[in-house]
Amino acid sequence: MPFYTIMLDRFVNGNPSNDDANGTQFEFDHTQTQLRYGGDIQGLMDSLDYLQGMGIKVVVQEMGARASS
Secondary structure, eight states, X not given: OOEEEEOGGGSOOXXXXXXXXXXXXXXXXXXXXXXXXXXXXXXXXXXXXXXXXXXXXXEEEOOXXXXXX
16 A cells, blocks of 8 residues: 655645744745745645545655654
């Protein structure tokens, strides 16, 4: 069974209106490595036909590392 692992934030930006989630003007600057890319659930839902067309049967969302506080 084909699996596809994604990091949701790095996948597809389906809803650009939520890109400024933390109130920072540089949050979705693609040249930065420490900030969000903007991928979201809407982007994943919009891409399900594409993934199915590739034969993917299961999508696994990778959970990012948590910083210790």
